[in-house]
Amino acid sequence: MDLNYSPEELAFRDEVRGWLRTNLPVDLRARRWRATRSCPRKSSCAGTRSGQEGLGGADWPQEWGGTDWNVVQRYIFEEECGFAATPMVVPFGVRMCAPVLLQFGTDAQKKRFLPRIYQGEDFWCQGYSEPGSGSDLASLKTRAVRQNGHYVVTGQKIWTTMAQHADWIFCLVRTDASGKRQDGISFLLIDMKTPGITVRPIVLLDGSKEVNEVFFDEVKVPAENLVHEEGKGWTVAKYLLGYERMGTGRIGASKRELAS
Numbered sequence: 001m002d003l004n005y006s007p008e009e010l011a012f013r014d015e016v017r018g019w020l021r022t023n024l025p026v027d028l029r030a031r032r033w034r035a036t037r038s039c040p041r042k043s044s045c046a047g048t049r050s051g052q053e054g055l056g057g058a059d060w061p062q063e064w065g066g067t068d069w070n071v072v073q074r075y076i077f078e079e080e081c082g083f084a085a086t087p088m089v090v091p092f093g094v095r096m097c098a099p100v101l102l103q104f105g106t107d108a109q110k111k112r113f114l115p116r117i118y119q120g121e122d123f124w125c126q127g128y129s130e131p132g133s134g135s136d137l138a139s140l141k142t143r144a145v146r147q148n149g150h151y152v153v154t155g156q157k158i159w160t161t162m163a164q165h166a167d168w169i170f171c172l173v174r175t176d177a178s179g180k181r182q183d184g185i186s187f188l189l190i191d192m193k194t195p196g197i198t199v200r201p202i203v204l205l206d207g208s209k210e211v212n213e214v215f216f217d218e219v220k221v222p223a224e225n226l227v228h229e230e231g232k233g234w235t236v237a238k239y240l241l242g243y244e245r246m247g248t249g250r251i252g253a254s255k256r257e258l259a260s
Contacts, residue, residue, distance in 0.1 A: 060098065
């Protein structure tokens, strides 16, 4: 089995390198992760520019602005972005929430959220972990009660990365506590400007405030913001985690840093 790139794939790699040299601003390259941590919206600059070229959501379907690249081409693009020291695109919107919406979302949800995610207009965060519910995520206690076309959400999330900057949070909530724990979880999209939401930073050892506690005090969420079916949020959560794990390798960036 030959694992080397084919001539066509090498040509594609050269094309990607040329595009990055032309389109990645030098100052943005120098800021890298520091810029992302201090103001994650800045990391969307390269993504927005690539969006104009159809690269912002490279693994999205073409009808939503993606490419027709195969798996190897997508890998080459990610690797070359790492080599070029592009700032890390914060993944919660384009690489986590968007795949969920493409798989499970209604047509209305796709039309509402995907274009804004693609263009970097909305910044997202992830509401999974809770105090006492980290690795045992199915034990989560944040509850959502359906009332008059809304879910009323009460509870707490913790270690919520970049919540202080977020416009929206995709959130696992408990809608049924009567049966198997995994069967009573639902997946909601919540506007962070909704009354009743409080974000409190957690100061890390280096003094940074990257992660947060998020409190929900009877927060009213429109029922149309439920993704998939009520009680089927565990299925959605596992699907999303598959995309989250795929983004942790950062092979190109690791090779660049080892070589420097």
